Amino acid sequence: MKGVISMAQLKPAVLVLGTYHMSRGQRDVYRLDPGDANARQEEILECVELLKKFKPTKIAVEYDKVREDLLQAAYRKYRNGDKPLENDEIEQFGFRLAKALNHSTICAVDWNRPVGGIPVSFIYDFAKDTQPAVFEEMV
Helix, strand or coil, rough: CCCCCCHHHHCCCCCCCCCCCCCCCCHHHCCCCHHHHHHCCHHHHHHHHHHCCCCCCCCCCEHHHHHHHHHHHHHHHHHCCCCCCCCCCCCCHHHHHHCCCCCCCCCCCCCCCEEEEECCHHHHHHHHHCHHEEEEEEE
């Protein structure tokens, strides 16, 4: 079968969009005014339009996997017109893009879970307080 591409020959394409935490910026090393999403709607909409051209088949956002039911409920409400977008990168980018592409769900992915019972934020705080040079290398 000349010209036929097998599934083994196809390679998945992944696009990762990184943003600051719009609503939780005070916990980040780089902090911006939480009100920025409202002032930057034109830029956010332009970015979503560009992301649509990639034609993603799945949208994954940084959200605790064990609470994915809350994410899905919020996304359903937004899709149905029963909820405005929050000042949050998950909703400003993820919900908008998923709805524009008519996705029925959005995926929760988060690696920021306690390691050996210790929250990752504790490790950052400890390094910042006791080993500033190491902390600077981490961020």
